[in-house]
Amino acid sequence: MKKWIVCLAGCWTGCLLVAIPSRAQDLGRVRATIDTLCSPGMYGRGYVKEGEKIAARYLARRFAAIGLHAFGTASGEPYFQPFSLDVNTFPRPIRLKIDKKTLVTGQDYLLNAISRKGRGTGKVRRLDTLILTDESARQRFLQSKTKDQVVVYEQKHYARLVELPPDLLNKMHEAKALIELQNSNKLTASLSPSQLSHPLFEVKAAGFNPNAQRVKFRAYARLIAGYSTQNVIGYVRGTAEPDSFVVISAHYDHLGTLGRAYFPGANDNASGISMLLELAHHFAAHPPRYSVAFVAFGAEEAGLVGSKFYVEHPLFPLRQIRFLINLDLVGTGDDGLMVVNGTAMTPEFDRLSRINQQNGYFPTLSKRANAPNSDHFYFAIRGVRSVFLYTLGGIKAYHDVDDRPETLPLTKYKEVFGLLRQFIE
């Protein structure tokens, strides 16, 4: 990865100007957009210190500078479409010490999204996996005390643990805290609209001493009901059929903070937002036949909340959308480009493939069936013709503190931009 970056820093802009002289998106500007969205002052574009709102206001300023039109909404802010959600947050420092070793938040462990607050010290209790199968082990567990303990189990047993009878689960939940050891060396964070009855730490198994005796912890979690956030929406008016829209969408929110750590979200999805802004720049200067709406969704990471709200409260009738292209994770591309819902969008997929072939952007385009994995989903199930594009290969950082701008390669950025520009034109 490092090798790539060294190479890119030296030759990129030059190469690009040669490749597409008059229509190159500005890669300095792309990097600046991504750096800004990932900066500490955006707090991971989540719900602590209004990170999402800081990001949304930044986008509104960019939309205004580009000259996008706004749809009239109830909000005072011209491009904002407000909505609300319930979300669990981790605004204060978190500590986890196992025997004498203090673990690093984000690097060595995460607090599971559904954690409640709690603090204290507890004796380590490795969960006897016999309770999954053996009745006498279950009885022994039920008769033991878990109250002063921190129960430790392996992630691979999670699916079977949650199927245990309620009395066994309750016994587990009486513990001061739970530690789930992550089998892979990868921590993957998420968001939750609710809380458990105790803190639940996810710890990399590789860093956990199997003979550990004591755990000292402090976790603070705040469940916010009805947090007010927003989608950010603007458009370019079409020259021939302004009532027909192509929609370019991407989510700008991310996972926010975890105590002092935060999730920068460079690939997910500063990459997609930067692409949306580059397309907005291009089409504001060269309006196409149809109108183009640029929709930056909020609260995608919380479960596609912003796009679901939009589909239920569209700013113009959904039937006026000719096609929707959702961008989420477009910062790599070594192994190609995936078109989700491409299997159902045959004419559009064929057109994308033709443009791709003519320009040699990718060896081939991949396609798969629709899935609820990003903001195109609720549009697709409402019958709006739509696809979701993500690049394949490259960095492994995903929903972790390592999804940073410095290591985001933007391998096929100009190719994806060219493909979309030509497709829309």
Ligand SMILES: [Zn+2]
């Ligand atoms: Zn994500």
